[in-house]
Amino acid sequence: MHFQVLDQGFVSRRPDGGPTAVAAGPRCALADRGEIVCTYMVQEALGRNDFKPFLSRSADQGRTWTEKGPIWPHLQERFSIFGSVSRSPQGELLFFGTRTPIDAPGESFWLDATQALKQNELVWAASTDNGRTWLDPLLIPMPIPGAAEAPGPLCATGQGDWVCCYSPYRTFDPAVEVDCRQVVSLRSTNRGRTWTWAPMLRFPETGSGAAEAWVVELADGRLLGTCWHLDLQGKAEYPNAYALSVDAGRTWQPTGSTGTLGQSTGLAALPDGRALFVYNQRKHGDPGVRLAMCRPTASGFGVEADQLVWAAAAPTQSRTSGAHAQWQDFAFGEPAVLPLPDASLLLVLWCIQPEGRGIAWLRLARA
Numbered sequence: 001m002h003f004q005v006l007d008q009g010f011v012s013r014r015p016d017g018g019p020t021a022v023a024a025g026p027r028c029a030l031a032d033r034g035e036i037v038c039t040y041m042v043q044e045a046l047g048r049n050d051f052k053p054f055l056s057r058s059a060d061q062g063r064t065w066t067e068k069g070p071i072w073p074h075l076q077e078r079f080s081i082f083g084s085v086s087r088s089p090q091g092e093l094l095f096f097g098t099r100t101p102i103d104a105p106g107e108s109f110w111l112d113a114t115q116a117l118k119q120n121e122l123v124w125a126a127s128t129d130n131g132r133t134w135l136d137p138l139l140i141p142m143p144i145p146g147a148a149e150a151p152g153p154l155c156a157t158g159q160g161d162w163v164c165c166y167s168p169y170r171t172f173d174p175a176v177e178v179d180c181r182q183v184v185s186l187r188s189t190n191r192g193r194t195w196t197w198a199p200m201l202r203f204p205e206t207g208s209g210a211a212e213a214w215v216v217e218l219a220d221g222r223l224l225g226t227c228w229h230l231d232l233q234g235k236a237e238y239p240n241a242y243a244l245s246v247d248a249g250r251t252w253q254p255t256g257s258t259g260t261l262g263q264s265t266g267l268a269a270l271p272d273g274r275a276l277f278v279y280n281q282r283k284h285g286d287p288g289v290r291l292a293m294c295r296p297t298a299s300g301f302g303v304e305a306d307q308l309v310w311a312a313a314a315p316t317q318s319r320t321s322g323a324h325a326q327w328q329d330f331a332f333g334e335p336a337v338l339p340l341p342d343a344s345l346l347l348v349l350w351c352i353q354p355e356g357r358g359i360a361w362l363r364l365a366r367a
Contacts, residue, residue, distance in 0.1 A: 001305040001366060003291055003345070008310075008362035011038050011056050011065045011348060016357070019044050020052070025151050026348040026359045027084035028062075028338040029093055031130035035059050036338070037093065038348060039071070039085040039131075040359050046328045049100055049109040049118060051080040055131055062346045062361055071095070071134055078102060080109060081137065083123070084336075088156035095125040096154035096164050099137060115232055115325070116170035117147035124154060124164075124192055140164075140186060143197040146178035147171045151334060152214035152266075158221065162188040163249045165200050165225055167210040180209040183227050187249040200225045201241050201255045207233045210241070211324070212264040212334070215249075219273045223249050224296055226258065226265040226277065234325050240265055240279060242301055258301040262290065263322065266336040268345075274304070278335045278347065281308070282322030287315035289335045289349055291364070309347065310335075310362055313354050 014023050020042040028038045036058045041051040053071040058064060070076060083097020100109055100120040109118045123137035142148060150166035157163065165185045170178050185200035201210060213227035223245040229238040240258040245251060262279030269275055277292040289310040295302035312332050320326040335349040345364040351357060 001293060003305075003307050003309050003364045004367050005309060006344065006363045006365055007063065008360065009063070010356055011359040011361050012040065012054070012067055013356050014042065014358040019050075021357075022046055022352070023350045023358045024051070025082060025084065025334050026350060027086070027153055027336050028346055028348055029085045029087040030338070030341075031057075031087070031093065032091065034061075034341070035130060036062055036346065037085060037131040038065070038359065039083070039095065040350070041082050046330070047108050047110050049080045049102055049107045050076075051082045052076045053081050053083060053095070056359075057131070061340055061342065061344070062363055072136065075136070081123070082151070084151060084153035085131070086153035086156065089158055093127040093131050094154045094156060094162075095127075095134065095137070096150065097123060098148050098150050099123050111172050114170055114172075114174060116172055117149065119171045119173070120147050122148055122150060122166065122186075138192060140192070140195055143184065143186070144168060144179060145176050146180070149211055151212055155215050155217055155223070157217045157223075157248065159248065160189070161248050162192060163215055163217075163223060165213045165215045167213050167227065169209070180232065181205070183210045183213040183225065185215065185225065185249050185252065196250075198249065198251060200245075200252050201227055201243050203229060203241070203255065205231070205236070205238070207231055208238070212266075214265050214267045216267040216269045216275065218269050218275060219271055222246055224267060224269075224275055225252065226267055228262065228264055230324050234323055237261060237283075242296060244296060244298060253298050256301065258294070259303060260290075260292065260306065263324070264333055264335060266334075268337045268339055270339060276337050276339070276345070278337045280333050280335065282315040282330070287312040289332070289347065291337060291347065309364060310349065310360075312351070317352060
């Protein structure tokens with residue numbers, strides 16, 4: 001099996017400077033009447049605490065896009081909001097992510113000295129009109145101390161549960177003790193009114209952490225979670241991690257290795273029980289975005305195909321190593337893949353490349 005690129009373009013091109021110069025975190029979901037919506041964040045520069053969620057819409061399977069602008073313009077001076085769109089089995093669109101208070105214009109949400117995030121909150125929101133209007137974000141209580149890195153979407157299961165995940169990070173306050181050696185899963189059985197939690201992924205290595213965590217429901221009802229497994233000290237390279245849940249996220253099987261060395265993860269479930277696994281590659285092999293087909297079990301990730309589908313002309317902006325500590329120099333990232341009704345695949349990512357900057361898309365066929 002291999003993946004063939006059918007066509008490609010941009011969901012949104014960003015200007016070279018100004019308050020919406022950088023785009024990040026694209027995620028797509030199917031809406032009614034064959035439309036696709038894509039959410040993404042824009043900001044003035046990487047590292048600025050000024051994420052503004054935007055939405056674009058396509059009526060032709062992703063070939064052309066219309067930008068609809070910010071989702072919550074009335075909140076963008078108070079909060080930096082970062083999150084992802086998904087669709088529930090009932091047809092509503094859901095948004096899950098984080099919001100960080102903006103205390104001073106131009107401030108950063110990141111502290112290099114301690115590799116810490118500014119304290120933030122988990123939020124969710126819903127739209128019942130295909131993303132044209134949204135309720136204001138509602139809080140999800142965070143069950144343990146720390147800030148949250150949560151770029152993956154909320155998974156609404158066939159049985160009506162909501163499951164999401166995040167990676168705990170240190171905060172600007174060095175007195176706050178944070179258990180970073182895990183990815184936390186959250187589960188609601190009553191549409192966000194209350195939540196329970198469990199460790200989705202656990203790492204034995206001292207100094208471990210996670211980023212770019214994601215969870216989906218497979219065709220047989222199992223949940224699959226993945227993440228970028230980090231050495232926060234920058235000395236070791238760990239494969240991406242995964243785990244399965246057979247009880248709707250109440251508990252998770254032991255953490256395993258996907259066998260892939262990459263710097264992001266994104267997931268999509270297929271009707272035949274397999275999953276699509278998309279990840280960045282900046283350090284090991286040809287730079288770009290790779291797409292894998294897998295059939296995960298408790299004993300292995302079951303990779304059946306793994307291919308570079310989008311080649312990066314520049315892995316980083318200033319030719320740095322591509323290590324996590326140099327993330328503000330990345331030149332592409334956060335890919336996501338969406339199976340379309342015609343059996344093609346829509347892949348989106350953010351990029352700062354010679355051919356343009358913004359949110360790029362490519363449509364793929366399985367062959």
